[in-house]
């Protein structure tokens with residue numbers, strides 16, 4: 577057990593993940609350091625290939641890091657290996673990925689999808705507790721439990737599927753939600769609904785959210801803190817106001833200038 581320095585929920589210290597060897601070595605995540613406080617919304621923003629998804633996968637402990645440290649809630653989780661320890665970690669840290677088609681098993685009903693995540697709970701929940709949790713999570717994301725629990729993915733719209741994926745993450749009441757491009761596959765109105773829903777969850781439950789996106793306008797809309805990622809490194813981080821108004825790193829300046837140019841053209 578490592579005590580967290582100042583009550584931080586997540587401390588990431590010089591975290592690295594490489595792929596390949598020698599001439600083919602890729603430093604996908606290269607000595608990344610940052611912290612998140614309880615209830616904070618932070619956003620990792622960067623272009624395609626900058627290492628954002630790899631960072632998410634390592635933080636979620638879906639792939640191991642090749643260096644550095646992850647401390648969550650005061651506990652070093654960098655090298656958790658035992659299944660029981662990982663499952664305990666996943667009760668606290670849940671994910672929503674960009675493509676609800678690939679992450680929603682087409683042969684499972686919504687009830688089974690949510691039920692599998694509920695299986696991470698430490699003790700066995702009674703049938704009624706399970707039903708209550710599922711209803712709570714589905715209602716939080718604006719879906720009618722009775723209407724969707726028995727449905728398969730092809731019976732839902734893209735926006736509904738993405739909301740089911742958020743409900744799946746919420747069903748265990750995580751302390752941190754990692755949302756990797758959660759609105760890429762949905763239309764503009766579902767996108768706004770999903771973003772506002774995630775913001776409400778922070779207000780209501782104090783959940784921390786780490787957004788991962790290449791979309792600068794989304795990043796500035798939702799977050800308190802921006803982490804600008806470029807070639808595997810966090811080249812700039814800070815309060816969203818400060819980074820937007822006075823970007824220090826040339827890459828951040830370019831990222832905002834490009835976004836602004838597209839916004840004007842669009």
Ligand SMILES: Nc1ncnc2c1ncn2[C@@H]1O[C@H](COP(=O)(O)OP(=O)(O)OP(=O)(O)O)[C@@H](O)[C@H]1O
Nearest residue numbers: 595596602604623624625626627628629630631790
């Ligand atoms: N399993 C892997 N094996 C080898 N290289 C990988 C692997 N996964 C990612 N990479 C490389 O690591 C780098 C970072 O990729 P990553 O997918 O994390 O970027 P990203 O910022 O999430 O991109 P995108 O926004 O396009 O999803 C890229 O050069 C990628 O080719």
